Amino acid sequence: MTSKGTAARYQAGPPAFDVEAVRADFPILSRQVHGKPLVYLDNAATSQKPAQVIEAVDHYYRHYNANIHRGVHTLSAEATAAYEAARHKVRDFLNAGSDKEIIFVRGATEAINLVAQTFGRSTLKGGDEIIISTMEHHSNIVPWQLLCEQTGAVLRVIPINDKGELIMEAYEKLLSERTRIVSIVHISNALGTVVPVKAVIEKAHQRGAVVLVDGAQAVPHASCDVQALDCDFYVFSSHKLFGPTGVGALYGKQRLLEQMPPYQGGGDMIKMVTFARTEYNDLPYKFEAGTPNIAGAIGLGAALDYVNRIGLAAIAGYEQDLLAYGTAALQEVPGLRLIGTAPDKASILSFVLDGIHPHDIGTILDHEGVAIRTGHHCAMPVMDFFRVPATARASLAFYNTHAEIDTLVRAVFNARKIFAK
Amino acid sequence: MFDLKDLYQEVIVDHNRSPRNFGKLAGADRMLEGFNPLCGDRLTLYLKLADGRIADISFDGTGCAISIASASLMTDAMKGKTTAEAETIFNQFHELVTATRADPDLEKFGKLAALAGVREYPTRVKCATLCWHTLHTALTSDQTTVTTE
Ligand SMILES: Cc1ncc(COP(=O)(O)O)c(C=O)c1O
Numbered sequence: 156m157t158s159k160g161t162a163a164r165y166q167a168g169p170p171a172f173d174v175e176a177v178r179a180d181f182p183i184l185s186r187q188v189h190g191k192p193l194v195y196l197d198n199a200a201t202s203q204k205p206a207q208v209i210e211a212v213d214h215y216y217r218h219y220n221a222n223i224h225r226g227v228h229t230l231s232a233e234a235t236a237a238y239e240a241a242r243h244k245v246r247d248f249l250n251a252g253s254d255k256e257i258i259f260v261r262g263a264t265e266a267i268n269l270v271a272q273t274f275g276r277s278t279l280k281g282g283d284e285i286i287i288s289t290m291e292h293h294s295n296i297v298p299w300q301l302l303c304e305q306t307g308a309v310l311r312v313i314p315i316n317d318k319g320e321l322i323m324e325a326y327e328k329l330l331s332e333r334t335r336i337v338s339i340v341h342i343s344n345a346l347g348t349v350v351p352v353k354a355v356i357e358k359a360h361q362r363g364a365v366v367l368v369d370g371a372q373a374v375p376h377a378s379c380d381v382q383a384l385d386c387d388f389y390v391f392s393s394h395k396l397f398g399p400t401g402v403g404a405l406y407g408k409q410r411l412l413e414q415m416p417p418y419q420g421g422g423d424m425i426k427m428v429t430f431a432r433t434e435y436n437d438l439p440y441k442f443e444a445g446t447p448n449i450a451g452a453i454g455l456g457a458a459l460d461y462v463n464r465i466g467l468a469a470i471a472g473y474e475q476d477l478l479a480y481g482t483a484a485l486q487e488v489p490g491l492r493l494i495g496t497a498p499d500k501a502s503i504l505s506f507v508l509d510g511i512h513p514h515d516i517g518t519i520l521d522h523e524g525v526a527i528r529t530g531h532h533c534a535m536p537v538m539d540f541f542r543v544p545a546t547a548r549a550s551l552a553f554y555n556t557h558a559e560i561d562t563l564v565r566a567v568f569n570a571r572k573i574f575a576k
Numbered sequence: 577m578f579d580l581k582d583l584y585q586e587v588i589v590d591h592n593r594s595p596r597n598f599g600k601l602a603g604a605d606r607m608l609e610g611f612n613p614l615c616g617d618r619l620t621l622y623l624k625l626a627d628g629r630i631a632d633i634s635f636d637g638t639g640c641a642i643s644i645a646s647a648s649l650m651t652d653a654m655k656g657k658t659t660a661e662a663e664t665i666f667n668q669f670h671e672l673v674t675a676t677r678a679d680p681d682l683e684k685f686g687k688l689a690a691l692a693g694v695r696e697y698p699t700r701v702k703c704a705t706l707c708w709h710t711l712h713t714a715l716t717s718d719q720t721t722v723t724t725e
Contacts, residue, residue, distance in 0.1 A: 510593070512640035514615055515584070518700060522580050530615050544616040544638050573584050574592075574641070 165483035172473040191524030199550030211457035241456030255438035262403035266390035281307030319346035341373035345534040346495025347503030398458035402451030502551035587690035592641035597651035610710030647707035
């Protein structure tokens, strides 16, 4: 955790983390951009993939590519086994109670839409309330707005403070017997804030509301245990967790999933179809209509193996050290303001610079090989709250180094020089 | 390889820091907002038209250096032009920054030539053209907002 304020000081951290060894696993990290070594600091948008993941996907396509759950032939059996093994790995990763509680989806966005359109649509009515927070990603805002339009439910928003923390007292005031769903981000992509979701969940449950946790930014940085949290739904995307794009997972409590109507209709989600009547399949298949992203799920399984081998505790320790180092270094830049200074933060550094728009920073950094994200980060209400049109955001992963942070900071100084004409 | 200095020329940096024709225009008879949802750049253009000419023009809003400098340079270049002349300059400028002509004649662009560096930065072309599309729309339709997407 970092100290905050202008006097943030960096003290070299503890972990004997072999960053060079892990970097060797990521082929892309050896490429150059504009003649400079790539410094990839856009991990919150998507992470890079280790060779182990790339090879798992490659191996599937080369050796046992087949559709799942339908062929009696060897390839289909192998593909089915690998796909279901990946589901089991997700279950272990989240410590869910059963494989039936893990639904493969396209990503966090689809998982939230699924819950809104099945659980939400079938249980909410006019006047019911849904609570989200100011720091949600658009994917945890718009599906609920759609649901509100469809059902007459009302969306309520928990405010944040100047550091980018949830204001818990305000949340408690918003909760009432009308609250049906609380959908809350675990770690903010725009600010890095770690939200105390356990407390959020407890309070919601006292009112009988159901809680969805958006773990898209949390799973790459911290282990999470859905049973210990007691959340009702948990969602994440594979691509931010060193796995392939186009796949992700929805965890849901079995009791809820069983009550929910299906999301889409098609093959695989049925037991029996006649024109008079269709019988839906059991969990988790009821929610997996059509041929899923088989290669993606297998790649996600490989990514989980990879992360487990390094260990999320070691990853978190190393990243917190990088974050402290980066926070202190960026604060040395005159005119730089960090956006998001919660004491409990993941390795995300959002900032603005006096007199230089984030997009210009982005272009100048790109010339030094440094990839960051600039813009509103799909969190426009956060930008409005801090009264900035956009921020520059460096988001760190465990394969980033202290030297890369130095390159980032040098490039930011260079931006100031260019604009100081 | 391109040099960053070709993009962030002195003229650009200067027009970003002290944009010309910045602020609302009293008595404007045309006002149009341009928005780039991708990056949040938001400019409003104010126009006074008389006898088929742009008698006066100004803008305000927020954006990156490229979009602010472009709006500043554009408003300077457009003052006193007929709407037909404005359309011609719009088309030429569009060609200049989207690199549809390999070897642009920079001379004829005057100060606007400072924006030619944008052609090497495909991700930034929309920043440079936001105000231009807004002007084009203001002169050719009665829409009230323009977006780049
Ligand atoms: C906090 C958060 N939630 C949800 C999402 C959506 O993830 P995806 O686009 O992979 O569905 C993102 C992605 O940026 C995110 O950062």
